Amino acid sequence: MQQHIEQILSDMDTLRPFVLANQNQNAELRSIMRRIIQHVEFIQSMPNIPPQQYEIISKGLMQLLDAEHGAYLKRDPESLLSEQEQSQLHQHIMTRRQMLQSLQYDWPILQHALKSSYELLGKTPPNSDDIRITARNLERFLRDHLQHEVQLHNEVNQLITALKTSMNGMLSVLQEVGDEAPELKQAQHLLAQELPNDPREAKNILQQACTGILNAGNKLSTASRTMHEQMQQQQSQMSTLTKHLKTAEAEARNDPLTGLANRRKLAEFLSALPAHMPTSFIMIDIDHFKLINDRYGHDAGDDILKALASILNESTRSSDMVARLGGEEFCIILPGAAIQAAEALAANLCQSVAIHDFLSKDVIINLTISLGISQKKESETSMQSIKRSDQALYQAKENGRNQFIVAK
Secondary structure, eight states, X not given: OHHHHHHHXXXXXXXXXXXXHOOTTHHXXXXXXXXXXXXXXXXXXXXXXXXXXXXXXXXXXXXXXXXXXXXXXXXXXXXXXXXXXXXXXXHHHHHHHHHHHHHHHHHHHHHHHHHHHHHXXXXXXXXXXXXXXXXXXXXXHHHHHHHHHHHHHXXXXXXXXXXXXXXXXXXXXXXXXXXXXXHHHHHHHHHHSXXXXXXXXXXXXXXXXXXXXXXXXXXXXXXXXXXXXXXXXXXXXXXXXXXXHHHHHHHHHBOTTTOOBOHHHHHHHHHHSOTTSOEEEEEEEETTHHHHHHHHOHHHHHHXXXXXXXXXXXXXXXXXXXXXXXXXXXXXXXXTOOHHHHHHHHHHHHHHHHHOOEEETTEEEOOOEEEEEEEOOTTSOHHHHHHHHHHHHHHHHXXXXXXXXXXX
């Protein structure tokens, strides 16, 4: 066959120049010639399978399909298979036939076993002839069932552990009121032993223990009411004491007039700052505050201090610290802030205060502030930085007030 195909391809090469010479139907003839050559080359590339090989394969397939009738392979002298290969193929077919015969007997038994297993688990068997799906579903149900049993056992043990702790507390309370609580001790004894594997026996033991706990609980109810009243009285006393302590602590760390931090709270804040953190400081003082007190009275001065404290709080970040150091002097700590941020805040405060109308008893009072700014150096402490900003503050006052000076 291969020889004939090669001869066709050779003849086509001979005819090709004559086809190309035909100018009237040149494109069509070339297309036809190309398709013929492609088909012949495709046939040439196909494997050459002898007809005898097809016969042996078809016989084997027929015997596999007709295994119920016990067909056997017979040796074909013209076959291309060796005797060993034919023997192996024959053995394979016989094995398949035996498997099919065995399955005819085992199939009903397997279906009955699977159905019974489903019913034991409380499940409805699926209406499916696919044994693989039925078996996989049964495996999943069994796994879930076992996991549920383990989980239930663990939960029961956790409940018993919790009950033991609760019973110890109940027994202690009852003994304090003079009751030995024998039913509670009996319940403790029951729960101290290992629960049997039989669910009915385990349920019986748990029910007995539950009865003892309920009886002890009835006794505990009366004692609990008395102790509850005593605890309420103690809690009330503790609550009052806690409020007093919080008030005292707030007074110790906060300025009572403005609510700002005082010197003590400021010192605690500074000690908690990381040494390497860049920190800026602003010192603030109200210009001519004594004249305001003399003219409008100390009540007006207090109103101004509170209003200024509010402005300072609203102008700073939640991470900043605003403190009143005494009189009309305030301080702002800016953790992590560069000196440029402190300058911008100081300029904003200076302008905001200057245009703000401070009100006291329907009287509008206008005032200004002076500020000193510094940034902590690596070689100094926070208090040394504050001292430099305080010196800058007094320089701002000497320069005419209502301004800020940055410390060198």
